[in-house]
Amino acid sequence: MSGTVFDIVLCALILGAALAAVSGRDPFAAVVFFVVYGVFIATAWLRLDAVNVALAEAAIGAGLTGVLLLGAVGRLARLRETAPPARAAGPRLLAALAAGGTTLLLGWVFLTLPEPAGLHAEVGANLAAAGSENAVTAVLLNFRAWDTLLESIVLLAALIGIWALSPDAAWGGRPGMTQRTRAGGVLAQFGRVLPPIGLMVGVYLVWAGTKQPGGAFQGGTVLAAVALLAMMAGRIAPPRVSAPGLRLALILGPAVFLAVGLAALAAGRFLWLPPEHAYALILGIEAALTVSIAATLALMVIGPPQEAP
Amino acid sequence: MIGSATLYGLCGAALVGIGLYGFVSHPGLLRRVLAFNVIGSGIFLIFGAAGYRDADAGADPVPQALIITGIVVALSLTALAVALIVAHVRASGHGELPEDAGE
Structure with missing residues (x-):
């Protein structure tokens, strides 16, 4: 039971960090949230008994990608001459609808997958x-x-x-x-x-x-x-x-x-x-x-x- | 009771949606690369969770190996994309595509 509670909390943290990373204003903060997100995802891999993947995600997904993006944020701030343009509200609503539809479709596909066969054997x-x-x-x-x-x-x-x-x-x-x-x-x-x-x-x-x-x-x-x-x-x-x-x-x-x-x-x-x-x-x-x-x-x-x- | 695999599989589906939303709605190229990475890890999570639905047998090693390969390829793509973005900003002075930068 406590495992399920942990899973639910972890999923909420993953989704929260992902939202902050893709929708926040400040690019530096977005990359920091992305690194935090990577560490949460690595923890999720541990929960799925995939230690090899957890190691790769922590080292590559969170670590190296984070360093790469942080370096790019600093370099772009020095290079860019124009301020980022404001975003229009209409396309964002459309994007949110399309993204929500994709999530529902993927969730439905996951729940209706055929019985696991797998290649363990x-x-x-x-x-x-x-x-x-x-x-x-x-x-x-x-x-x-x-x-x-x-x-x-x-x-x-x-x-x-x-x-x-x-x-x-x-x-x-x-x-x-x-x-x-x-x-x-x-x-x-x-x-x-x-x-x-x-x-x-x-x-x-x-x-x-x-x-x-x-x-x-x-x-x-x-x-x-x-x-x-x-x-x-x-x-x-x-x-x-x-x-x-x-x-x-x-x-x-x-x-x-x-x-x-x-x-x-x-x-x-x-x-x-x-x-x-x-x-x-x-x-x-x-x-x-x-x-x-x-x-x-x-x-x-x-x-x-x-x-x- | 809902199992770990189902929970993380659905979480992965939600991540694909969040990443897709960020990819479409944000004009900044660097942010799009970040959103692309969120979509990717969401897909990995769905794949890995699907390989863990039979929890008694443990995590299926074949999806795990493919996901590790995927993580490394995603980093390669990210690094190449970042280098392209830096070259684009150096040449044009802005971090969006021309149609998003209001030209």
């Missing part, structure tokens, strides 16, 4: 040969490896798109803007204290990901956050986008994944992992993916180079 039956005791990692790296391989390539494509938006004069320079922090300030201190802890958490999440909740995406995101914090605190400078070492780190994950997949093709089927080597292969792919995911996510959040090298 199939995943459970093949888990022993998958090389991972964590069923979600087994699905990501083995049963549906295609999705994950293409996802790592989507990340790369998005970063290329972002870099393509850098001004001509800045090409080849360091991404983002030069960070200046007050010596002895909160950010400078956090930039020293948190990275060692974050490094350990990130590597642990990857290592433990085949047995417990965790994995390359969650661990890589934590490592990206560590790199971002150290860069924002001015402890390290982001590498030049033309640096060969950086390019190598970005493609390492997809390249190793693709190489394993092609080696499997020689043995019979693309992306098939032989059960006796599956654990080692998954760990190797995850290690390489973690490097690429951490580097790609951190560089995506920093944005394209802005200053001439």
Whole structure:
């Protein structure tokens, strides 16, 4: 019973934070509400027994997206010349009606879904040969490896798109803007204290990901956050986008994944992992993916180079 | 008694509506990206809750894996959209599309 009460309160908090994020006047406040919303959603995933998703949502949905949007709010406030226009009341009413109708339709579809069949049984039956005791990692790296391989390539494509938006004069320079922090300030201190802890958490999440909740995406995101914090605190400078070492780190994950997949093709089927080597292969792919995911996510959040090298 | 899965599934449906409303009604491009993220997480919540309706079997791992993939792709899209918006504002001086900026 107390669980149901908790669920109802949490749903109310989620909806309230979402409303505040999409309808408030001040863009900064909207992003702050969005981050709070992300943390509530992560809690909802815990209630749905999806710890792997909760970790990803907290680290990516609330964490990195929040940093990205906060940075954009600051940058846009400096760049924009006109005040935002006032909104007309008519289209808003129409939008509210359409949105309400969509919600009712989706709710009705959810309530009338056929009896749950699910894929628990199939995943459970093949888990022993998958090389991972964590069923979600087994699905990501083995049963549906295609999705994950293409996802790592989507990340790369998005970063290329972002870099393509850098001004001509800045090409080849360091991404983002030069960070200046007050010596002895909160950010400078956090930039020293948190990275060692974050490094350990990130590597642990990857290592433990085949047995417990965790994995390359969650661990890589934590490592990206560590790199971002150290860069924002001015402890390290982001590498030049033309640096060969950086390019190598970005493609390492997809390249190793693709190489394993092609080696499997020689043995019979693309992306098939032989059960006796599956654990080692998954760990190797995850290690390489973690490097690429951490580097790609951190560089995506920093944005394209802005200053001439 | 209403189960967790049903509650969060309906919550996800409401989130899609809220996100859709924000996406259509707000002229600010950055706010539209934020609303797009709310729509996305609402859809993930519906999907995840649908995979948890058989609570005795636990959460279905396949939707979980697909949702993690979705969260990462949503971040990639958000980052690309933010970079495009910054380039648009730098070029035009306003943070809305031309028809919304009153040109």
